[in-house]
Amino acid sequence: MSATTIISVRNLRKTYDTGESKVTPLDGVNLDIAEGEFVSLMGPSGSGKTTLMNIIAGVDKPTAGLVHVGGVNLAELSDAKLARWRNRNIGYVFQQFNLMPVLTAQENVELPLMLLPLSSRQRKHQAKMALTAVGLDDRLRHYPRQLSGGQQQRVAIARAIVTDPKIIAADEPTGNLDRNSEEEVLGILRILNSRFGKTILLVTHDPHAASFAGRRIHLDKGVLSETAPTVLKEPVEEAA
Amino acid sequence: MRLPIRYSIRNLFRRKTRTALTVAAVAMVTAVAVVMFGFARGVLQTAKDSGSADNIVVMDRKAASMAFSKITLRDLNLIKSLPQIARDAADRPLISPEALHQSRLDVGEHKGRPATVRGVLPELFEVNRKVHMVAGERPSSGRKVAVGSLAHATLGVPEQALATGAVLKFQNQDWTIVGHFSAGGTALDSEILADLSDVMAVYQRDSYSAVLIKLASVSDVTPLVRALNDRNDVQVKAVEERQYYRGLAEGFERVILLAVGMAIVAAIGGLVSGMNTMYASVLSRVREIGTLKVLGFKSGDIVLSFVVESLAIAALGGALGCAAGWLANGVSAKISTSAFTITVDQQALLAGACVAALIGLIGALPPALKGARMAITEALHAN
Ligand SMILES: Nc1ncnc2c1ncn2[C@@H]1O[C@H](COP(=O)(O)OP(=O)(O)OP(=O)(O)O)[C@@H](O)[C@H]1O
Ligand SMILES: [Mg+2]
Numbered sequence: 028m029s030a031t032t033i034i035s036v037r038n039l040r041k042t043y044d045t046g047e048s049k050v051t052p053l054d055g056v057n058l059d060i061a062e063g064e065f066v067s068l069m070g071p072s073g074s075g076k077t078t079l080m081n082i083i084a085g086v087d088k089p090t091a092g093l094v095h096v097g098g099v100n101l102a103e104l105s106d107a108k109l110a111r112w113r114n115r116n117i118g119y120v121f122q123q124f125n126l127m128p129v130l131t132a133q134e135n136v137e138l139p140l141m142l143l144p145l146s147s148r149q150r151k152h153q154a155k156m157a158l159t160a161v162g163l164d165d166r167l168r169h170y171p172r173q174l175s176g177g178q179q180q181r182v183a184i185a186r187a188i189v190t191d192p193k194i195i196a197a198d199e200p201t202g203n204l205d206r207n208s209e210e211e212v213l214g215i216l217r218i219l220n221s222r223f224g225k226t227i228l229l230v231t232h233d234p235h236a237a238s239f240a241g242r243r244i245h246l247d248k249g250v251l252s253e254t255a256p257t258v259l260k261e262p263v264e265e266a267a
Numbered sequence: 268m269r270l271p272i273r274y275s276i277r278n279l280f281r282r283k284t285r286t287a288l289t290v291a292a293v294a295m296v297t298a299v300a301v302v303m304f305g306f307a308r309g310v311l312q313t314a315k316d317s318g319s320a321d322n323i324v325v326m327d328r329k330a331a332s333m334a335f336s337k338i339t340l341r342d343l344n345l346i347k348s349l350p351q352i353a354r355d356a357a358d359r360p361l362i363s364p365e366a367l368h369q370s371r372l373d374v375g376e377h378k379g380r381p382a383t384v385r386g387v388l389p390e391l392f393e394v395n396r397k398v399h400m401v402a403g404e405r406p407s408s409g410r411k412v413a414v415g416s417l418a419h420a421t422l423g424v425p426e427q428a429l430a431t432g433a434v435l436k437f438q439n440q441d442w443t444i445v446g447h448f449s450a451g452g453t454a455l456d457s458e459i460l461a462d463l464s465d466v467m468a469v470y471q472r473d474s475y476s477a478v479l480i481k482l483a484s485v486s487d488v489t490p491l492v493r494a495l496n497d498r499n500d501v502q503v504k505a506v507e508e509r510q511y512y513r514g515l516a517e518g519f520e521r522v523i524l525l526a527v528g529m530a531i532v533a534a535i536g537g538l539v540s541g542m543n544t545m546y547a548s549v550l551s552r553v554r555e556i557g558t559l560k561v562l563g564f565k566s567g568d569i570v571l572s573f574v575v576e577s578l579a580i581a582a583l584g585g586a587l588g589c590a591a592g593w594l595a596n597g598v599s600a601k602i603s604t605s606a607f608t609i610t611v612d613q614q615a616l617l618a619g620a621c622v623a624a625l626i627g628l629i630g631a632l633p634p635a636l637k638g639a640r641m642a643i644t645e646a647l648h649a650n
Contacts (some may be wrong), residue, residue, distance in 0.1 A: 087643070113562070125555070
């Protein structure tokens with residue numbers, strides 16, 4: 028790999044202690060992702076995919092191990108600094124879209140920009156650009172409930188890219204979508220990766236979605252393994 | 268403000284019924300606070316306005332209150348001869364002997380209403396300059412009486428029941444209303460003024476309840492009060508008129524405390540209602556909160572957004588409550604045989620606005636902090 032490493036995970040362990048029981052979904056995980064890679068992360072339910080992505084995205088914290096993203100050791104950031112860092116460096120896409128129902132598409136996309144020193148006009152302009160990029164420039168004033176699932180997820184992607192972050196973290200972004208919408212969303216992710224050079228981490232259960240990625244990782248029982256990019260032989264549990 | 272205000276405001280419309288109910292609750296609490304505050308102010312105002320700096324009230328040394336006070340004719344004459352007393356144009360001393368009775372009287376079909384009947388001489392109007400006739404004649408012998416501007420409230424009868432010519436019945440006698448007076452917001456406003464000899468005759472008394480005197484010079488007031496209290500040849504005690512009414516007001520303190528207590532209880536009710544609403548609001552939006560944090564918003568941004576939401580409810584409820592409370596301005600309320608005008612002024616409205624704002628603020632903070640402090644991953648798991 029010639030490109031620079033943007034994500035570096037070393038000996039990562041994560042234990043959830045709920046009081047009654049302890050769960051350790053990640054135990055000694057090592058991972059390097061180069062800038063501009065499109066990586067898919069698969070694995071059985073409960074294997075820790077979301078946990079790993081959240082830790083990389085600065086949303087969750089490791090129990091042990093080192094996580095560097097874009098050269099920053101996330102453990103060294105205070106909660107407030109981490110929030111600011113997320114705002115600028117991570118575009119997060121959720122399975123359930125997680126749009127604010129009381130805000131229009133454009134207002135939703137503007138939200139991350141509220142944390143940047145921008146004028147209202149600049150915010151509106153940037154939000155419009157982002158929505159145009161996902162093909163929704165004709166839906167600016169629509170509320171989420173007036174949009175289809177696929178359109179809502181595209182708004183969410185626009186919200187994720189509006190601050191121009193280097194990394195897009197998408198947790199089963201097509202999990203709630205029909206085939207057509209899924210194709211649209213995956214197509215957008217592919218373009219973001221190929222044309223805009225975004226590094227993409229895509230958690231999915233769907234081998235077809237994973238096939239959009241240039242590199243495919245499998246997580247099972249706390250351990251990561253790589254799958255050859257071109258081969259499609261994922262042991263996905265729902266497929267069985 | 269990093270989260271847009273419209274985000275807070277529009278969220279209010281997500282649960283219209285709950286928002287409306289909370290607005291109503293805050294409005295009620297605010298109205299209660301405004302009215303109670305206005306009532307307390309009315310009572311205190313009456314006490315403050317009553318009494319003039321150059322007046323002295325002389326009462327029976329042994330009496331606990333004016334109602335039981337007895338001043339003999341001999342003592343009255345002694346007082347009359349005091350050189351410090353101011354004199355009118357005809358060189359008569361400005362001295363107003365009074366006979367005071369708490370009485371139950373009938374007003375037309377309204378039976379047994381409690382009121383204060385004060386037997387006075389025309390000199391009263393010289394000594395107590397706040398008292399003046401607004402209509403009709405002064406009280407005079409032949410059981411012709413004048414009623415104060417709040418007497419109807421004290422008696423609990425409609426104002427028309429006390430029109431000129433109406434007849435009051437007490438001590439088995441008919442008393443005809445011949446005039447209406449105002450005492451300028453002082454305690455006398457709740458009373459009925461009658462002729463001194465009529466009152467003394469009908470209550471079969473040969474002593475006075477009190478003597479009000481006006482001094483020529485304010486600087487004589489304190490020395491004379493002291494001197495009278497030190498004298499052994501008269502059985503009287505003297506007190507500055509202002510202090511006398513202030514003392515009466517202290518008796519109303521308990522009532523004021525009660526009013527304040529009611530306002531506080533109402534405020535706590537409003538607070539619980541507001542907090543309940545905000546808890547519901549926070550709990551229904553846990554995943555949104557988690558999402559906002561992922562986007563980079565800090566706990567403080569989220570708390571502020573909920574506070575704005577709550578303050579919007581409080582502002583609307585507070586405004587409605589102040590408007591409702593303002594309707595009570597000028598309405599009379601009574602404590603025993605005294606009536607007071609509820610005074611809803613700027614300060615009363617300000618007090619109401621503060622109550623509403625506090626409910627909005629305090630009601631929002633615990634739920635907002637709870638929501639904002641939740642771990643992001645947990646918040647994202649909520650539905
Ligand atoms: N906040 C938490 N508290 C306690 N346990 C948790 C928490 N988050 C996750 N876990 C546990 O950690 C394990 C991994 O969860 P994670 O959500 O990362 O799995 P996943 O691979 O994303 O699963 P899925 O495919 O179903 O989304 C699970 O056993 C889960 O129960
Ligand atoms: Mg998951």
